[in-house]
Amino acid sequence: MDFEAELAKFQPSLDIEQAEDAIYGNKTTDVTDLVQSIINNTVTGNENVKNKSIEWVEES
Amino acid sequence: MNCPRCNASVPFRRTWCSNCGQDLRDYWKIISLSNIYYNKALGQAKIRDLTGAIASLKQSLQFNKLNTNARNLLGLIYFETGEIVSALSEWVISKHYQDENNDADMYINEIQSNPNKLEMHSQIIRKYNSALDSAKHGDEDMAIIQLKKVTSQNPKFIRANQLLALLYMMSDKKDNRTKALKILNNIIKIDVTNTTTLAYLQELSDIRPKTEHFAVKAEEPKTSTRKTLPRLEESDQYKTITPYKEEKPSVLPFLNVIIGIITGLAVMYFLIMPHMKSSQAGNANDDFKKYSEDQAAADSDLTVLKSQNETLQAKVKNLQNEIEELQGGDNAQGENLLETYEKLLKAANLFLNEDMEKAARNLKEIDSSGLENASAKKIYNKVAEASFEKASESLYIQGRDAYNGENEYAGAKDYDKAKKFLQEALEYNPDNTDAMYFLGRTYQQTSKPEKAREYYEKIINDYPGSPRVADANSRLRELGG
Numbered sequence: 307m308d309f310e311a312e313l314a315k316f317q318p319s320l321d322i323e324q325a326e327d328a329i330y331g332n333k334t335t336d337v338t339d340l341v342q343s344i345i346n347n348t349v350t351g352n353e354n355v356k357n358k359s360i361e362w363v364e365e366s
Numbered sequence: 367m368n369c370p371r372c373n374a375s376v377p378f379r380r381t382w383c384s385n386c387g388q389d390l391r392d393y394w395k396i397i398s399l400s401n402i403y404y405n406k407a408l409g410q411a412k413i414r415d416l417t418g419a420i421a422s423l424k425q426s427l428q429f430n431k432l433n434t435n436a437r438n439l440l441g442l443i444y445f446e447t448g449e450i451v452s453a454l455s456e457w458v459i460s461k462h463y464q465d466e467n468n469d470a471d472m473y474i475n476e477i478q479s480n481p482n483k484l485e486m487h488s489q490i491i492r493k494y495n496s497a498l499d500s501a502k503h504g505d506e507d508m509a510i511i512q513l514k515k516v517t518s519q520n521p522k523f524i525r526a527n528q529l530l531a532l533l534y535m536m537s538d539k540k541d542n543r544t545k546a547l548k549i550l551n552n553i554i555k556i557d558v559t560n561t562t563t564l565a566y567l568q569e570l571s572d573i574r575p576k577t578e579h580f581a582v583k584a585e586e587p588k589t590s591t592r593k594t595l596p597r598l599e600e601s602d603q604y605k606t607i608t609p610y611k612e613e614k615p616s617v618l619p620f621l622n623v624i625i626g627i628i629t630g631l632a633v634m635y636f637l638i639m640p641h642m643k644s645s646q647a648g649n650a651n652d653d654f655k656k657y658s659e660d661q662a663a664a665d666s667d668l669t670v671l672k673s674q675n676e677t678l679q680a681k682v683k684n685l686q687n688e689i690e691e692l693q694g695g696d697n698a699q700g701e702n703l704l705e706t707y708e709k710l711l712k713a714a715n716l717f718l719n720e721d722m723e724k725a726a727r728n729l730k731e732i733d734s735s736g737l738e739n740a741s742a743k744k745i746y747n748k749v750a751e752a753s754f755e756k757a758s759e760s761l762y763i764q765g766r767d768a769y770n771g772e773n774e775y776a777g778a779k780d781y782d783k784a785k786k787f788l789q790e791a792l793e794y795n796p797d798n799t800d801a802m803y804f805l806g807r808t809y810q811q812t813s814k815p816e817k818a819r820e821y822y823e824k825i826i827n828d829y830p831g832s833p834r835v836a837d838a839n840s841r842l843r844e845l846g847g
Contacts, residue, residue: 307569309536313502315562316529318495320451322488328455329462336431337396342370345388349371 367397400430407439416443416557434464441473447557448523450477450487490519494526506533517549527553528562535566543570706736710746717749725749726757726794758795761787766804769811784808799825799832806841815845 320328369376370393374385381391403426410419420443426436441456454477457470464470477484497512513530516523527549534546547570554563709732716725729750737743764774765787771779785808791801806821822838822845829835 307535307565309532312532313529316498316501316525318498319449319491319525321491321495322451322454322484325451325454325458328451329458332455332459334431334459336427337399337429338370338393338431341393341396345371 396429400426400433400436402426403429404433404436404439407436410559411439411443414555414557415559416447417559417561419443432463434460434468434470437463438469438473441470445473446522448490448520448526450491486519490516490523490526494523494529497526498529501529501533506536509533521552522556524553524557524560524563528560528566531566535569546570702736706732707742710737710742710749713749713753714745717753722753722756723760725753729753730793754794758791758793758798758801761791761794762798762801762804765791765801765808769804769808781808781812785812797829799829799834803834803837803841806838810841810845819845 367376367378368374369383369386369388369390371388372383372386374383376383376390379394381394382389403422407419407422407426410416410422420440423436423440423443426433427440430436437456437460441453441460443453444450444456445453454474457473460470461468461474477487493512493516497509497516500506500512501509510530510533513526513533516526517530520526531546531549531553534542534549537543546566550563550567550570554560554567557563709728713725713728713732716722716728729746732746734743734746737746765784767773768775768780768784768787771777775783785805788801788805788808791798792805795801802821802825806818806825808818809815809821810818819842822842825832825834825838826842
């Protein structure tokens with residue numbers, strides 16, 4: 307066992323005063339956010355396509 | 367829950383949004399996945415697979431960050447493993463997403479309501495960080511001391527225990543590996559699947575009697591002591607199997623024992639011994655007092671007995687004297703006494719017969735001091751008074767006749783007899799100046815003028831009224847004096 311490597315795995319524990327940073331630094335994006343984003347993007351994309359087609363239609 | 371598209375509230379299990387018509391079936395699947403991971407984590411947590419539970423809960427939250435139960439459970443597991451800040455963070459986030467009806471409120475309040483407890487947790491974290499810093503800078507001893515304090519304050523702090531175990535394992539001391547094993551065995555009960563703990567246990571349990579290994583190792587040059595873990599020797603294998611032994615022998619318990627012994631001795635010397643001595647002295651005094659009283663009583667009895675003895679001795683002596691008196695004393699004394707009384711009676715008889723000369727001679731033979739009887743003494747004195755003078759006169763006449771050659775000695779002067787009679791006459795009556803004069807004459811005639819002078823001068827000097835003074839002076843002149 308490599309002592310130095312094992313020792314390097316240990317990281318300092320966050321102090322209680324640093325809890326706020328930990329909370330703000332928490333990764334809050336989940337799959338539901340992705341789904342929501344996809345849905346939103348999908349809706350936006352459809353509208354863009356519709357608009358583009360309209361425009362395209364208008365152009366044509 | 368709300369529709370991810372229009373954010374309108376959607377009843378549970380509704381597959382489409384009544385507001386915007388969004389198909390929610392996939393969305394529900396995602397939510398369901400989050401719950402599946404949460405359930406999995408709950409099962410893992412119940413069997414204390416905390417590492418697995420944390421992984422599952424993180425998965426669950428990745429699918430649905432609003433899964434409050436999963437987040438709260440994650441906080442609890444962090445709290446169980448000593449990760450206070452992580453636990454608080456999860457509960458605060460949980461509270462952020464669900465402000466009401468959230469168990470995180472209770473957890474947060476439980477920690478924050480007790481400032482002392484919060485401060486203690488803060489100190490534990492600071493000590494752990496300090497110990498980690500010390501360990502990374504090569505000061506393992508200091509790190510071990512700090513980690514001991516940390517683990518004693520919070521025995522469930524997994525990371526601190528693991529670091530302490532690692533430091534023990536890296537130490538050259540044989541007993542330290544046993545200590546590491548004990549620590550790891552303790553924390554594996556908290557988190558049974560912690561990979562770090564299992565790896566360390568594997569390191570400690572991977573010890574087998576490999577003679578060839580030791581042989582090879584013995585030939586290898588010794589490299590850095592920090593880079594490789596020291597292997598247990600064959601005898602140490604049993605230490606990992608046998609129950610845990612007490613930690614390294616400390617001087618403190620031994621010192622405490624010595625202090626205890628010294629204190630005990632001091633108490634005995636200053637409190638118990640004086641009491642015992644006092645008791646012994648008291649007993650000795652009582653014994654001595656009793657002995658003295660007995661001795662005094664014995665002395666008193668002895669005095670009484672001596673007094674009685676003396677009284678009895680005196681009585682015996684008196685009785686003996688009485689007996690002797692009754693028996694007439696001893697034979698010699700009795701004979702003398704008898705002889706004295708016989709002489710006295712004889713003298714008295716001669717006195718009554720007017721034979722004064724013989725009476726006087728008999729009296730003269732008597733020792734007047736031997737006469738204890740008053741009547742006898744009286745008789746003696748009366749006979750002596752009457753007979754001695756007459757005996758002296760009679761003896762003087764005989765002496766004068768012997769000197770002059772008259773009467774009985776007619777024609778034959780006998781100076782020797784005259785001297786004898788005259789001296790005897792003086793014995794019975796020293797004042798008989800006639801006897802003195804003729805004794806002087808006798809000495810003068812027998813050519814002893816000095817003796818004659820002596821008697822003449824005595825008459826002249828001592829008896830100046832005597833009719834013999836003139837004769838004596840005349841004879842002195844003859845002698846040339």
